[in-house]
Amino acid sequence: MGAVTTTRQTAVAVDEDAQYLTFMLGGEMFAIGILGIKEIIEYGSLTVVPMMPAFVRGVINLRGAVVPVVDLSARFGRANSAITRRSCVIIIEASTEEGQAQDIGLLVDTVSAVQEIPSSQIEPPPSFGARIRSDFISGMAKVDGKFVIVLDVDNVLSIDEMSSLAEAGQAPALDLDPR
Amino acid sequence: MSINLDQALQTFIVEAHELLQVMEQSLLQLETEPADQDAIGAIFRAAHTIKGSAGLFGLNPVVSFTHIVEDVLDRLRDGSVAVDSRLIAVLLKCGDHMLELINVVASRGEPLQPAALEREAALREALSTYQAPHHTPDTGAQHTEAGAADRANAPAEVLWHISLRFGVDVFRNGMDPLSFLRYLETLGQITQVTTLTDSIPALDSWDPESCYLGFEIELRSTASHATLNEVFDFVRDDCDVHIDAIDEASDSAVSIGSELVAQAEQGPLTASVQRLPAASEPKTRDGNYVRVNADKLDELINLVGELVIASAGASLLARSCNNDPLQEATSTVSGLVEEILDGALHLRMIPIGDTFNRFRRVVRDISQELGKDIELTISGAETELDKTVVEKIGDPLMHLLRNAMDHGIESADARRAAGKAGKGHLSLNAYHDSGSIVIEIADDGNGLNRERILEKAQERGLVASGAVLSDQEIYNLIFEPGFSTAEAVTNLSGRGVGMDVVKRNITLLRGTVDLDSRPGQGTVVRIRLPLTLAIINGFLVGIDTSTYVIPLDMVQECIELDEHQRQSSREKGYLDLRGEVLPLVDLREHFSHEGSAGRRQNVVVVRYAEHKAGLVVDDLLGEFQTVIKPLGKLFGALRGISGSTILGSGAVALILDVPALLNQIVQLEARTPQAPYSPTVVAR
Structure with a gap:
């Protein structure tokens, strides 16, 4: 996974015109590179999948495909986002370690804009102080004089990590072998 | 005009595989009926076509070897060489070698490995004894202009x-x-x-x-x-x-x-x-077939699945807007869509016969290897089932057949001593039975040794000593992991995989396997498989606002839970079902749905293997034909839910994995330290 991240970062560094989607979450602004984004849809009917960690909100029907929706706020260890009229699901193509692609929805409060952020405006992530895991952050971008956290989508939506978290959540049932 | 050679080569490879299969089958046929001219003709045509097509692609190693085979076959056809078992054995090996040639030379474009070349030399040597001393055009000289054909x-x-x-x-x-x-x-x-x-x-x-x-x-x-x-x-x-x-x-x-x-x-x-007597032209396989890439079919079936969902959604909308002509139109569309769905699913259905026929050779080879005389009878070869299932059932079947031949059927002497015919019988049968397909593998061997199995199972802690088990239960123990056939029933060498792998593979196909045995008379293994992997008949239940699908074949009955019963069942965790204790699982609680239960609750009685339980749900929503959509890796660790489906309303419903759910609950109960029988699941 590390290798993938590096290539992506170098690609961003080389490409001066990298575009980012900015969105709001719990009053804070975040950005993700638009290359992995497939579409943005309104938050609609969602089916809760039981026995999954809080950050897996459920699954939605995306034109016949069943797509899991991750609550970004819960993924950051905060409370589940409240659903408002402006809640959106950003559909992102994530990949597992075996290189299989899977679409994942990211639940956010509102999406703001698609912006070009020159790489000169992006600072390396701080080692602490951002209140979210540092490996989730790929950089701090300066937009309109404010800092915006640019997320490392590969780490935030690491299917392998999330599914092992889901497994850990089920752990009590696992080591239940009667013997 | 340019021909896409690559594509043509692929077609050749596929065809050659089929032809070789035909050739093998015909050779085996010839072994039982040496005078069968049709079989000889079919073998010859197969070799001839392969040679001709290989020539087109310039695959000289294939051509030169096949040419010799063809020569011998030609002599076989005009009667100058007689059919005997040695010749058939040689020709079977030639078929194998041709397959290897095609796999190596045509598919990968590599030269043969030295070992294979050695084999080829040996085969050429063996074939040369059957070849004519000189190529003498003694007959038909006046018709040479008629061409190669x-x-x-x-x-x-x-x-x-x-x-x-x-x-x-x-x-x-x-x-x-x-x-x-x-x-x-x-x-x-x-x-x-x-x-x-x-x-x-x-x-x-x-x-x-x-x-x-x-x-x-x-x-x-x-x-x-x-x-x-x-x-x-x-x-x-x-x-x-x-x-x-x-x-x-x-x-x-x-x-x-x-x-x-x-x-x-x-x-x-x-x-x-x-x-008139049947002409010599082959009428077997040349129906009007179109070769279609399986991926395209899958894509089509996926689309049709979505069409079903979309049309159900449209019907739902039409019903809500009180417009009769519109409702009629949508219901016509739904009817047609359902027919399309049936048709599309049928496209994937292929007869199991091809898989069965492959085993003729296996049985022949293994019986020779083991020095036993075994005859394979195949019936129900025309039974159709999903292509994916057919592909995946081959290995388990092979394993079961080998097992039956190795451990089941005794040597000819032992058979005669037991008063049976010296020739062992093995039969493969397939038939449809209430929405699933059953494959039977029966042998007339010695049967399983009940005592040895029980002893072994107790030794391994699979069964508590002193437990009373039915014969059926004991026989099915051999499918348990850790019950290696290698050390258990006979001392013959194991093959690395046990029967548990067979069972697991079948379970993966949503099938079941069970076994019946009579001492001294033989063993029957019955595999029951769903007709298709893509669709199940489901029973919809509602909990809160969510909908779940229970596979219909596991549902036994539904009962309403009245207020009085709810109270008592809530305390006890089980229900008195006509004098039978029925443990209850409150799905609302198990799946941690928020909110309190509705006014009315129902119990769906499900059964899987020896487990029987009642699932407490809010609403019963009826039957629904369900297109299964996998949930993906993110939910890989999720037990109790096997997949999802999309309802007519567009909402996603989750499909319950009843066996896993029940096992999980059994384990949960076992963990709770208190009383030996405690209704934890419900009363918690």
Whole structure:
């Protein structure tokens, strides 16, 4: 996974015109590179999948495909986002370690804009102080004089990590072998 | 015009595989019936086609080896080499080698490995004893111009029956019927001609420019069917021509001729083919088939699945807007869509026969290897099931067959000592049974040793000592992991995989396997598989606002839970179902749905293997044919839910994995330290 991240970062560094989607979450602004984004849809009917960690909100029907929706706020260890009229699901193509692609929805409060952020405006992530895991952050971008956290989508939506978290959540049932 | 060679090569490889399979089957057939000319013909054609096509692609290693095989087969066909078991063994190995050649040379474009080349040399050596000393064109020299296809055919003289009905327009098209007869004479000797004049009309309606004649011709010729057929190429469009070989020994040619004439008098002239002995042309596999890439099919089926969902959504909308014509229209559409779905799913269905036939060779080889005489009987080969299932069932079946031959069927001496025929019987049978397919593997061997299995199971802690088990339960123990066949039932070598792998593979296909055995009489293994992997019949239940699907075949009954029962069941965790204790699982609680239960609750009684339980749900929503959508890796660790489906409303419903759910609950209960029987799941 590390290798993938590096290539992506170098690609961003080389490409001066990298575009980012900015969105709001719990009053804070975040950005993700638009290359992995497939579409943005309104938050609609969602089916809760039981026995999954809080950050897996459920699954939605995306034109016949069943797509899991991750609550970004819960993924950051905060409370589940409240659903408002402006809640959106950003559909992102994530990949597992075996290189299989899977679409994942990211639940956010509102999406703001698609912006070009020159790489000169992006600072390396701080080692602490951002209140979210540092490996989730790929950089701090300066937009309109404010800092915006640019997320490392590969780490935030690491299917392998999330599914092992889901497994850990089920752990009590696992080591239940009667013997 | 350029041909995509790559694509053509792929087609060749696929075809060659099929042809080799045909060849193998025919060889095995020949082993039982050495005089079967059809089988010899089929083998020859397979080799000949492979050689020809390989030549087109310049695959010289294939061509040169196949050429020798073809030579021997040619001699087999004209009777200068007799069929014996040694020849068949050699030819079977040749088939294997051709397969290897095609896999290595054609698919990968590599030269053969030295080991394979050695094998080839040995085979060439073996084949050379069957080859003619010199290539002597002793017969049919006058027909060399007929080309390779004819040379391939037997040069022996055949009595052909040609039944010829010229069309009315033959003269107008500038043809003279007699010229065809004259030309036929150059191909052989016409022994009899009967002119049919019965279609000549009365004089006043006779058109002098029309032809009303028909001929029944007997021709003794060395020419092949194809050559004779070519004679009539010019008039094929408006003529009725049937060319058949006559088996002189059995039927009197004259009687057939007159029979035909008699038939002709009665009217339609086309029936003649049925009366004559079957022509040598193969009619087996050349139906009207279109070769389609499986991916395209899958894509189509996916789309159709979505179409079903979309049309259900449209119907739902139509129903809500109170517009009768619209409702009618949508219901017509839904009906059609359902038919399309059935049709699309049928596209994926293939008969299991091909898989079964592959085992003939396996049985032959293994029985020789083991020194046992075993006969395989196949029935129900036309039973159809999903392609994916067919592909995945091969290995488990193979394992079961090997097991039956290795451990089940005794040696001929032991069999005779036990008063049975020396020849062991193994049968493979497939049939449809209430929405699933059942595959039976039966042997007439010694059966399982009940005591040994029980002993072993107790030794391994799979069964508590002193537990009372039915025979059935004991036999099914051999499917348990850790119950290795290698050390258990007999001392014969294990094969690395146990029966638990067989069971796991079958379970992965959503199938079940069980086993029945009678001491001294044999064992029957029954595999029950769903017809398709893509669709299940589900029973919809509602909890809160969510909908869940329970596979219908696990649902036994539904009961309403009234207020009184709810109270008592909530305290006890089980329900008195007609005097039977039915443990309850409150799905609302198990799945941690928020909010309190609705006013009414229902119990769905599900059964899987030895477990029976009641699932407490809010609403019963009825049956629904469900297109299964996998949930993906993110939910890989989720137990109790096997997949999802999309309802007509567009909402996603989760499919319950009842066996996993019940197991999980059994484990949860086992963990709770208190009382041995505690209704934790519900009363918590």
